[in-house]
Amino acid sequence: MNQPKLPVEAIRSAGVNPVITSIFTADPSAHAWEDGRLYIYASHDMDPARGCDLMDRYHVFSTEDMVNWIDEGEILRSDDVAWGRPEGGFMWAPDCAYKNGTYYFYYPHPSGSNWNDSWKIGVATSKEPAKGFVDQGYIEGLGGFAMIDPCVFVDDDGRAYMYYGGGGVCAGGELADDMMSMKGELVPMNEIEDFHEAAWVFKRNGLYYLTYADNLEGNNRMHYAVSDKPLGPWTYKGIFLAPTGCSTTHGSVAEYKGKWYLFYHNQAISGEGNLRSVCIDEIAFEEDGSIRVVEQTTSGLRSAGDLSAPHPNPDRYYAVDGVTEGGAGLKQSRSGITYVGGLDQEGSSIRFDRVDGADGGRAAIYVHYATGERLAKLRLFVNSKDHSLLNLPSTGGEDAFEGIAALTVPLKPGQTNEIRLAGGSGAASIDYVIVVPFGRPENA
Ligand code: FUB
Numbered sequence: 001m002n003q004p005k006l007p008v009e010a011i012r013s014a015g016v017n018p019v020i021t022s023i024f025t026a027d028p029s030a031h032a033w034e035d036g037r038l039y040i041y042a043s044h045d046m047d048p049a050r051g052c053d054l055m056d057r058y059h060v061f062s063t064e065d066m067v068n069w070i071d072e073g074e075i076l077r078s079d080d081v082a083w084g085r086p087e088g089g090f091m092w093a094p095d096c097a098y099k100n101g102t103y104y105f106y107y108p109h110p111s112g113s114n115w116n117d118s119w120k121i122g123v124a125t126s127k128e129p130a131k132g133f134v135d136q137g138y139i140e141g142l143g144g145f146a147m148i149d150p151c152v153f154v155d156d157d158g159r160a161y162m163y164y165g166g167g168g169v170c171a172g173g174e175l176a177d178d179m180m181s182m183k184g185e186l187v188p189m190n191e192i193e194d195f196h197e198a199a200w201v202f203k204r205n206g207l208y209y210l211t212y213a214d215n216l217e218g219n220n221r222m223h224y225a226v227s228d229k230p231l232g233p234w235t236y237k238g239i240f241l242a243p244t245g246c247s248t249t250h251g252s253v254a255e256y257k258g259k260w261y262l263f264y265h266n267q268a269i270s271g272e273g274n275l276r277s278v279c280i281d282e283i284a285f286e287e288d289g290s291i292r293v294v295e296q297t298t299s300g301l302r303s304a305g306d307l308s309a310p311h312p313n314p315d316r317y318y319a320v321d322g323v324t325e326g327g328a329g330l331k332q333s334r335s336g337i338t339y340v341g342g343l344d345q346e347g348s349s350i351r352f353d354r355v356d357g358a359d360g361g362r363a364a365i366y367v368h369y370a371t372g373e374r375l376a377k378l379r380l381f382v383n384s385k386d387h388s389l390l391n392l393p394s395t396g397g398e399d400a401f402e403g404i405a406a407l408t409v410p411l412k413p414g415q416t417n418e419i420r421l422a423g424g425s426g427a428a429s430i431d432y433v434i435v436v437p438f439g440r441p442e443n444a
Contacts, residue, residue, distance in 0.1 A: 002128075003037070003062060003070050004436040004443035005311035007366055010404045013307060015067040015300025018268055018277030022071070022405040023047075023388050025059065026276035027093030027198070028263035029151070030254040033129050034098070037062045038256045039072075040263060041096045041105065042278055047377070047389045049274035053115075054089045057388075058107065059408075060130040066256060066280070066304040072130035073362050073408035076105065081122060081135050085110040093198065093250055097152035097160060097179065102126070104179045105133050108148040108164070119143045121150045121164060123180050131362070141182050147171075149250070152179075153201040153208075153230065161230050163189075163199040163210070170195045170212065172231050191234040192225045198250040201230070204260070207289050210234055213250060219243035222251050222264070224291055240283075240291040247273040253283060257304040260285070262294050269375065269391060311436060311443065314366075315356060317419075318432045322350040328423065333399045339370070339431040343378060343423030351420040352433060357411040360439020365419060369403040369430050370395050376426030382409045383418055390421075392428045401431050411437065 024045035060072040078088035094107040112118035120138035146167030163172040170189040198213040222241035225234035244266040251264035265276040319340040326348030376392040395403040
């Protein structure tokens with residue numbers, strides 16, 4: 001297994017919703033792959049948002065127990081797309097498929113400045129599920145006005161089908177063996193009701209399910225239809241996800257370790273419709289295959305199988321080892337913890353400039369923090385490159401060092417690297433940062 005173990009501070013024995021908290025993620029497409037892990041391919045709401053215009057930098061997340069997640073890092077951004085819209089952004093809801101040793105990452109992206117008229121379905125490929133993706137261009141014959149949200153379903157006989165759509169139109173068709181071109185004509189999914197976007201197809205007990213988001217103003221729900229064939233005709237069945245409180249809804253359904261789950265998003269962390277967060281809840285079926293309306297929980301899931309084993313001794317960089325700037329400075333908590341505070345001031349930061357890059361080329365960074373704010377934020381720079389604003393939800397008090405914010409970033413292998421956390425959005429205190437490089441034998 002390639003994924004490094006999580007530090008003990010990040011191990012959960014039961015889930016919470018949303019499950020991905022450190023950055024804003026939406027549109028989760030979940031798949032259990034042959035390595036035994038479950039992967040979420042999500043889109044990334046860049047913070048601060050400007051509608052969905054600036055969305056970019058897809059991250060992948062994986063788990064072996066459904067409650068402990070590892071950010072696998074960024075796999076593709078609009079700068080990597082040679083044929084894409086010159087202004088970038090608009091990297092919307094993706095999906096991934098596996099066939100004959102290759103992972104195919106499908107994503108909607110406009111090819112022109114007139115974004116909603118120029119959607120294409122791009123394909124990037126890799127031999128690994130969560131790194132090394134290289135863009136291969138787009139699928140000829142697909143796209144156009146509002147045609148977004150690709151979903152690829154590979155049937156038991158190895159035949160693969162693409163579904164996508166938007167603006168009230170949903171269509172699907174068989175992919176050719178190369179997984180990058182269509183084999184036949186697209187079939188319109190005319191039998192389904194109130195289709196808006198977010199098509200997803202899965203199969204259970206020989207029955208094909210097509211799920212999608214509807215048009216309810218400002219509060220989309222998820223509906224489904226069933227068929228005994230992958231391209232329909234479909235029998236409309238009704239709503240199985242009520243409004244989540246977010247203006248968009250987007251979901252995927254997958255089985256893992258004997259249970260079925262719905263992966264979706266809401267806006268519980270931010271309160272903003274364009275800064276969304278991935279959630280997971282169990283999905284239950286009636287005897288006849290109908291889907292029960294999903295209970296949206298804040299408590300999340302119980303673990304599936306054994307809990308992930310924690311890392312025995314990851315690299316820790318303490319506040320006293322860092323270099324502070326601006327208004328940031330070292331302080332002592334009432335319980336004797338030395339931490340860096342003052343990070344709420346614009347221009348303040350703490351820097352660790354001797355971080356071991358190991359040899360895997362990427363590392364999971366865990367920021368151990370306390371904050372009494374509802375949601376503080378820190379910007380993470382690695383080797384001077386801005387990686388993201390990190391969300392630091394409340395730990396219940398400025399002395400309660402129980403928070404972990406995590407992001408996986410590239411590190412220069414075999415060299416020392418610099419990590420800097422810059423403040424300016426809410427008061428957060430940091431006592432240490434943990435770095436777990438991928439690919440270092442003792443981390444596996
Ligand atoms: O995230 C951008 C767009 O919002 C997706 O492509 C839609 O499904 C909706 O979630």
